[in-house]
Amino acid sequence: MGVADRLDLTLRLVQGSDRVSVSELSQRLGVSEMTVRRDLDVLERQELVRRVHGGAVATKAREEGAGFVAREAWQSATKDRLGARVAAMVEPGSRVLLDAGTTTVHVAEHLAARRPLTVAVLSLQAAMCLADRPGIDLLVVGGRSRPGERSLVGPLALRTLESLAFDCFVMxxxxxxxxxxxxxxxxxxxxVKQAGLAQSARTIAVADATKLGVRAFSQVAPLGAVDSFVTDTGAEDSETHPNGPHTLKALRTAGVPVLLA
Structure with a gap:
């Protein structure tokens, strides 16, 4: 796993817990504790985590959007390839629900070429990207902007989604x-993702290879709940992504077509 990949996943693991230990990060990332400590030092200098005895906690910087801003530049070339591949799967004239996240901002950039489209967005970044684009009928899903991520969540977002129907959900x-x-x-x-799945005729899941083999805090759905999955070619490399091939096999066994970009 490359340094940028590790930093991305380390930051998300710290932000997803009240406190995470060096030993736990070492096990989850498959690297030495010394490497984890070096990575935490990098994130601490960026004021994204705070080192504590034996581990780290998230800092208040995440409340100002620093988490998204820091990750946005990491692996941008890979995420742009993913964005182009996903956008090419969206039919002109579709009603699209676009999820929040650093990768889906790249999807938004490429969706402009698939116009005309009606696009409902779940993030402030995607809204800014698609605003005033010719041929894009932009809907901003209501809700609260989640601190650190600028994703739109909460009861208002859920009620809005439950009142709409989409041809495609990019998750x-x-x-x-x-x-x-x-x-x-x-x-x-x-x-919000569960609501998107329920209201959409088709779901395209997209994530870079660092997300494979990761079990985050809250389960969204079984693997077979989506119609296709787009990831990068690094997912097939067991040396850089030890959990990649096993997860891809599980997806295909669940009947999910996997596309590599």
Whole structure:
């Protein structure tokens, strides 16, 4: 796993818990405790985590959106390839629900070429990306902007989604696990994704290879709940992503077509 991949996943694991230990991070990431400590030092210098005895906790910087801003630049080339591949799967004229996340911002950039589209967005970044684009009828789902992520969540978001129907849901995800399915680090994000799944005729899940084999805090759905999964080619490399091949096999066994970008 590359450094940027590790930092991304380390930050999400810390933010998904009140406190996480160095030993737990070492086990989850498959690296030495010394490497974990170095990575935590990097994140602490960026004011994204705070080191405590034996581990780390998230800092208040996440409440100002620093978590998203820091991750946005990591693996941007990979995420742009994923965004282009997903957008190419969306038929012009569709009603699309676009999830929150750093990868789906890249999807939004490429969706403009698939116009005309009606696109409902679950993040402030995607809304800014698609605003005023010719041929894009933009709907911003109501709700509360979740601190650190700028994803739209809560009862208002859920009620809005329950009143709409979509041809396609582009779902980003925190973790894809062979036994435990799709999962998210936040209960609120998980609830919104469950509503999106229920209101959409088709769901395309998208995530980079660092999410494979990860079991985040809140389960969203079994692997077979989506219609296709788009990830990067690194997912097939067991040396850089030890859980990748096993998770891809589980997805295919569940009847989910896997597309590599």
């Amino acid at each position: 980003s995800i925190g973790g894809a696990h062979a036994e435990h399915g799709w999962s998210e680090f936040s209960l609120e994000d998980a609830a």
